[in-house]
Amino acid sequence: MIHAGWIKEENARIFCEILASLIGYEFDDLDWQAVECALPDTDDEQEERWYGYPLVGRVTRLDLRLAQAVGGSVVSVEVYGDPNDVLRGQVELACDVAAAYGMSRT
Template sequence: MSDSLEASASASTRSWVLAANVRPLIESLAALVDYEADAWDWDAVEAGLEGTDADDPHGWYDYPLIGTVATLHIELANDPGSIITTVQVHHAPDKLLGARIETVLSMLARYQVMA
């Protein structure tokens, strides 16, 4: 994580989502911080996730969402051989934002979103 993002992100939320829900995850988190996610974002995340491994500390993909109300620093890694993607979201120490992030992660871990 870069120094500027690290300084602004002093809380984190870690969980997992169904791998099929990674795009809805990015879009939902972007909406929380008033960031307009587009196809370029999704292309970057999709390419970055290739070859990731949640068990390898160096096998994660980092992606920032710099919105108008907050910045989220997202770390993603696939769990090879399973249908999940592990996610860690670094964010400002805002309890409401943290609760919203936890809710998004919880929903996307339990239900496959049809987009």
């Protein structure tokens, strides 16, 4: 595992887009539709109810797992892959920022 943590629910799409951009994958509306439709049925307290989504880029592959926090407005995340130290730091930073700040697409 590269990183596990949580992000603000409203930052979920941007978080996915950032991770994708780090590995050279174009995360588009269809990708987001798959994630967005799956999230309401997830539960971070039940391992079998997490949602997994692969991001296969030009550089490497990241496997993203997401689940709603029950009764909250955050999404638990786990990121798997075989990163170098730079990518590991970038993923950790993206998660930290998505947890602490409101982010928007412009």
